[in-house]
Amino acid sequence: LVAKDESPIAFDHDCREGICGMCSLHINGEAHGPDRGITTCQLHMRMFKDGETISIEPFRAAAFPVIKDLVVDRMAFERIQQAGGFISVNTSGNTQDANATPISKHAADEAMDAAACIGCGACVATCKNSSAMLFVAAKVSQYALLPQGQVEATDRVLNMVKQMDEEGFGNCTNTGACEVECPKGISLENIARMNREYLIASLKG
Numbered sequence: 426l427v428a429k430d431e432s433p434i435a436f437d438h439d440c441r442e443g444i445c446g447m448c449s450l451h452i453n454g455e456a457h458g459p460d461r462g463i464t465t466c467q468l469h470m471r472m473f474k475d476g477e478t479i480s481i482e483p484f485r486a487a488a489f490p491v492i493k494d495l496v497v498d499r500m501a502f503e504r505i506q507q508a509g510g511f512i513s514v515n516t517s518g519n520t521q522d523a524n525a526t527p528i529s530k531h532a533a534d535e536a537m538d539a540a541a542c543i544g545c546g547a548c549v550a551t552c553k554n555s556s557a558m559l560f561v562a563a564k565v566s567q568y569a570l571l572p573q574g575q576v577e578a579t580d581r582v583l584n585m586v587k588q589m590d591e592e593g594f595g596n597c598t599n600t601g602a603c604e605v606e607c608p609k610g611i612s613l614e615n616i617a618r619m620n621r622e623y624l625i626a627s628l629k630g
């Protein structure tokens with residue numbers, strides 16, 4: 426294409442080390458290709474046979490419209506984050522030292538595991554319903570497990586789930602495909618935790 430003075434195929438990438446979540450490609454029918462626990466930029470050519478034809482498509486989901494060639498718009502994830510994926514911290518100069526609040530090792534580990542989500546969208550691309558539940562559950566969980574996340578906990582889960590629905594993501598039907606394809610090993614347990622958080626918040630509301 427370049428030799429013919431045409432534009433090369435457009436695709437997204439940034440970090441090339443599995444941390445930015447930009448390289449959203451469906452390769453030979455699988456999000457991030459035929460390997461587990463990796464993003465496209467971590468996929469090695471040794472996973473393919475000599476002379477094999479490799480088929481590459483953009484992530485397909487109504488909430489991830491294709492911008493050009495293999496580039497999709499994942500801003501829906503950003504809007505879900507903006508709806509509640511944050512905590513408020515007093516920055517007036519009297520900020521409490523983070524270590525002043527004891528957190529159990531178990532809670533810290535689980536919060537850290539949830540926070541490993543890089544927002545790549547493989548869970549959505551893999552789900553037959555294009556559900557974003559694993560992504561949203563990871564973002565809700567990373568705060569729900571920590572004392573710092575309790576202040577906005579009720580509004581957070583209600584607002585993030587509302588935004589998720591408004592963006593047009595499908596419902597979760599517990600097939601578990603998202604967990605299999607997630608490059609960061611985000612567990613389905615996070616979805617169960619978010620459902621509990623949502624139920625409690627709904628009863629309070």
Ligand code: SF4
Nearest residue numbers: 542543545546548607
């Ligand atoms: S839950 Fe996993 S697959 Fe989904 S956006 Fe986060 S890292 Fe990507």
Ligand code: FES
Nearest residue numbers: 439441445446466
């Ligand atoms: S380019 Fe950043 S995760 Fe692949």
